[in-house]
Amino acid sequence: MARSIISVINQKGGVGKTTTVINLATALAIKGKKTLVIDLDPQGNATTGLGRSNNNEDKSIYNLLIGKTSIKKVVQQSSVPGLDLIGSNVNLSGLEVETANDANRAFLLKEIIKNDLDGYLKRYENIFIDCPPSLSLLTVMSLVAADELLIPLQTEFFALEGITQLVKTIDRIKINLNPGLGIRGVLLTMFDKRNKLSSQVDSEARNHFKNKVYKTVVPRNVRLSEAPSHGMPCLIYDKKCAGSKSYINLAEEFINQQNQSLGSAA
Numbered sequence: 379m380a381r382s383i384i385s386v387i388n389q390k391g392g393v394g395k396t397t398t399v400i401n402l403a404t405a406l407a408i409k410g411k412k413t414l415v416i417d418l419d420p421q422g423n424a425t426t427g428l429g430r431s432n433n434n435e436d437k438s439i440y441n442l443l444i445g446k447t448s449i450k451k452v453v454q455q456s457s458v459p460g461l462d463l464i465g466s467n468v469n470l471s472g473l474e475v476e477t478a479n480d481a482n483r484a485f486l487l488k489e490i491i492k493n494d495l496d497g498y499l500k501r502y503e504n505i506f507i508d509c510p511p512s513l514s515l516l517t518v519m520s521l522v523a524a525d526e527l528l529i530p531l532q533t534e535f536f537a538l539e540g541i542t543q544l545v546k547t548i549d550r551i552k553i554n555l556n557p558g559l560g561i562r563g564v565l566l567t568m569f570d571k572r573n574k575l576s577s578q579v580d581s582e583a584r585n586h587f588k589n590k591v592y593k594t595v596v597p598r599n600v601r602l603s604e605a606p607s608h609g610m611p612c613l614i615y616d617k618k619c620a621g622s623k624s625y626i627n628l629a630e631e632f633i634n635q636q637n638q639s640l641g642s643a644a
């Protein structure tokens with residue numbers, strides 16, 4: 379089956395998770411792959427970056443998780459044709475405390491998705507979950523719901539330090555909650571070829587994660603950081619800039635991975 383649920387995860391903030399979700403999902407939608415983004419960060423940056431309000435309670439992942447609405451009702455179109463969104467708002471930050479007595483809360487998102495996979499969600503080839511910068515309940519929920527993980531790594535000095543902890547968490551989730559979980563790929567972001575550190579992190583990451591590291595590297599590019607304030611993906615804001623080009627290349631690599639795994643499954 380081609381459809382995959384991919385969590386974009388790294389407990390560090392500011393490493394390019396949201397930028398990657400927005401622009402990879404956009405590139406896939408432009409290539410005709412129907413795609414859904416689930417914004418699981420209370421800050422709602424993926425929501426606003428895709429041109430939608432992060433003040434919309436009715437259409438929020440929070441209302442879905444507390445059972446106040448359904449997938450069909452909560453999904454909205456983003457500013458990109460073929461790319462839909464389940465948005466987030468600040469209420470989501472209360473979920474952890476509110477569900478403290480629910481022993482199964484790590485499964486909340488998985489159950490909702492699983493119960494619908496042959497329903498409304500069937501139309502999507504890819505479902506991306508944008509995670510908050512923490513290893514809190516929300517991130518655990520996304521690790522439990524996902525088939526695969528995409529890990530953005532900022533090419534800077536401490537990049538690999540937090541990864542040990544992340545890998546440990548992933549291993550624990552695999553043993554206890556989601557045995558099928560795998561790493562789809564590791565993406566190097568904010569690469570600066572004038573900076574020796576960038577190349578150093580690049581080779582360390584490739585030593586450690588081998589062929590899991592995408593050949594495509596996302597450069598540090600000011601257009602990528604400007605686009606969200608215009609409520610649009612960089613790929614729409616300036617499709618010719620180096621940042622946009624890198625996400626188009628990433629989408630191609632990503633699709634090839636899908637084709638390869640289909641080939642080996644046949």
Ligand SMILES: Nc1ncnc2c1ncn2[C@@H]1O[C@H](COP(=O)(O)OP(=O)(O)O)[C@@H](O)[C@H]1O
Pocket residue numbers: 390391392393394395396397398423511567568569596597598599600602603604606621
């Ligand atoms: N390749 C890049 N080049 C320049 N700025 C970037 C790049 N990727 C992300 N940014 C900017 O860096 C900040 C953090 O990125 P973001 O994607 O929000 O990270 P995260 O979701 O991991 O917290 C944002 O302001 C974003 O616009």
Ligand SMILES: [Mg+2]
Pocket residue numbers: 395396397419423509510
């Ligand atoms: Mg983010």
